[in-house]
Amino acid sequence: MQRVGLNNLQVRKHNKALFMSLMWRHKQLSKSQLAQLSGLTIPAASKIVQELMDEGKLQHSTTMLSTRGHSNGSFQLPVEGEWILCMCVKPTRIELQLADAQLVPRGEYQHLAINAATLNALLAAIENVWRNVCQQWPKRRIKLALAVHGQVDPVTGISQHMPQAAWKSPLQLKYLLEEQLKVEVRVDNDCVMLALAEKWLNRNALNEFCVINVDYGIGSSFVINGEIFRGSLNGSGQIGHTIIDPNGKRCSCGRQGCLETVASLSALKQAAGSHCADAPILTSQQLLAAAEAGEPWIAEWAQRAAEAIGMSLYNFLNTLNINQIWLYGRSCSFGEVWLDTIVRQIDFNPFDPRDTVKSQATNVHFGKLDRAHQVLGIGYVYVEGE
Numbered sequence: 001m002q003r004v005g006l007n008n009l010q011v012r013k014h015n016k017a018l019f020m021s022l023m024w025r026h027k028q029l030s031k032s033q034l035a036q037l038s039g040l041t042i043p044a045a046s047k048i049v050q051e052l053m054d055e056g057k058l059q060h061s062t063t064m065l066s067t068r069g070h071s072n073g074s075f076q077l078p079v080e081g082e083w084i085l086c087m088c089v090k091p092t093r094i095e096l097q098l099a100d101a102q103l104v105p106r107g108e109y110q111h112l113a114i115n116a117a118t119l120n121a122l123l124a125a126i127e128n129v130w131r132n133v134c135q136q137w138p139k140r141r142i143k144l145a146l147a148v149h150g151q152v153d154p155v156t157g158i159s160q161h162m163p164q165a166a167w168k169s170p171l172q173l174k175y176l177l178e179e180q181l182k183v184e185v186r187v188d189n190d191c192v193m194l195a196l197a198e199k200w201l202n203r204n205a206l207n208e209f210c211v212i213n214v215d216y217g218i219g220s221s222f223v224i225n226g227e228i229f230r231g232s233l234n235g236s237g238q239i240g241h242t243i244i245d246p247n248g249k250r251c252s253c254g255r256q257g258c259l260e261t262v263a264s265l266s267a268l269k270q271a272a273g274s275h276c277a278d279a280p281i282l283t284s285q286q287l288l289a290a291a292e293a294g295e296p297w298i299a300e301w302a303q304r305a306a307e308a309i310g311m312s313l314y315n316f317l318n319t320l321n322i323n324q325i326w327l328y329g330r331s332c333s334f335g336e337v338w339l340d341t342i343v344r345q346i347d348f349n350p351f352d353p354r355d356t357v358k359s360q361a362t363n364v365h366f367g368k369l370d371r372a373h374q375v376l377g378i379g380y381v382y383v384e385g386e
Contacts, residue, residue, distance in 0.1 A: 015040065015048050020057060024383050025200060027102055028076040030065040049075055077102045082183075083140045084379040085133055087126065088147045088190055091116040091165045094129055097375045098142070103200075103383070107136070109372035117166050123176055130181060143184040146173060147193035147378040149217065151238075154230070154381070157187040163217055163252065186381045192228055194328055195221035196384070197369050197377025206324045210316070211367065212239065214309065215329035216284070218264050222322065228384070240264065242312045259312050263305035265331060271301055288333050302334045303341055310345020313364075317346060323362040328374070332366050339366065 015038065022029060022037050029037070035045035052058040058075050065074045081101030088095040095111045112129065116122035126146070134142055151160040157174020177185045194211040210222045218240030222229040240260040241253050248257030249267075261267055265284045272282050282290070291298040313325065327339070343364050367374075 012048070012051075015044075016052060019045075019048050019052060020386065023058065023075070023077055024103070024380075025203075027104065028061060028063065028065065028074050030074045031072075033065065034075070083137070083142045084145050084382060085130055085142050086145045086147075086375050086377075086379040087129065088193060088375050088378065089122070089126060090149055091122060091162065094125060095371065095375050096129060096133070097372050097379075098133055098137070099376055099379050103376065103379050105372065105376060107133075109375065111371075119167055119169075119171055122165075122171070123173075123180070126173075126177065127180060141183065143382075144177060144181070144186070145378045145381050146177075146185065146187045147190040147375070148173070148187060149190050149219070152187055152189045152192075154186070154188045154192075157185060159187065186385070188378060188381050189219070189221065190378075191219040191221040192381075193378040194326075194367070194374055195223050195228055195377075196380040197374050198326055198367070199223055199226075200380045200383070201369060201373050201377065202326075205326075208322050209324035209326065210320075210322050211326045211328060212309070212313070213329045214264065214327065214331035216264060216266050218260050218309070218329075220316075222320065224320070224322070239312055239316065242315065244308050244311065259308055263308045263331075265329075267305070268298070268301060272298075284330060288330060291334060302331075302338050305331070306334070306338045306341035307345060310342040313342065314345055317362060325362070325364045326367040327364065328367040339364065 018038055019034060022034060026033075031042065031045055031049060034040075034049065035042050038045065040048075049058060053060065053075075056078065059078050060073055061076045062073045063076075078101060083101060083106065084099045084103065086097045086099060092114060093111060094114055095109070097109045098106045100106050114122075114125045116125055126144075130142070130144060134140075148159050148162055149164070150162045152158070153160065157172070159171040159173050161168070162171065173187045174185045191211060191213050194213060195209075198205045198209065198211055205223075207226050208224050210220055212218070212220045220239040241251065241255070241258045243255065243257050244259050244262055245257035249261040250256050251258035251261050265287070268287055269282065269284065272287055287298065291302060316322070327342075331338070346362055346364065369377075
């Protein structure tokens, strides 16, 4: 009898988690919709909804979501509670999107140029942004969700290494900001931010997928069985440091021939310096504009970069067998030719024949979420924590 009770408890816990997952995705649902989406009966759904309401995790709404039959309204996430300031942080830039207790955007997405030459300067910039937002919403308690580039320990909130930063030592972002601001702070990697955005905001995302961010560097994040895969040292997703050419250029990680040395925007900037030795150093934006204008050598470089990315993805796919890939980052502006080159490399996969059912074959897409919703994704670290 004891064993059966334990199993019933586990089933109830699973169903409650499933209902909360559905609510975070849809924000508001009727009882019949919850039953339909979960595959449960109306009486079973009613019981779970009542338990969640008793726990304060759901609240009743008079909003009618269906005109069929008798309806007593709908259910939603609580409207009161702490808001979340979602931020993507680099030493040169802070992007932010405020969200309410239901993780619905409030106010406009913003991006601010900063010049954080030191650890303290970066902390001061984050604090200044947070205080400015709090002044605009003085009646709200606002906690922080930070996405940063490079390796991050999401448990301790320590940024182990932040590319483009003048400093090389770890930064205890969570501890230092919580001490200063007296609000809860959570920190994770910027590619995890993209994966969370896809998982919670893209209705077409599968239970297993990966996001690849091809920008100044190249990062990735994998979702396996609906969960972010981190690895024991939180280093999963370092696709930019897979070896493409053992005799190639030295990477910032200390090894030679990493994917980032041949396919990232930082590599393009170095290539531009070698190609145009007498010209002033171009910004990433200027390089991308030149590519759009049809500069031949950049088009050739982008083609080689896409081939290298495709080769790395081919190796990952043979290992993990993930068949949905979303591409983000400024390099996506190289367009469909760049994407098609990546796809051709993956087409060589003998375990993913092209005559496979479309839903089962590997699909590579440009990410469709705008930047505001990408940044909003980091707010879901709080949902994942539940």
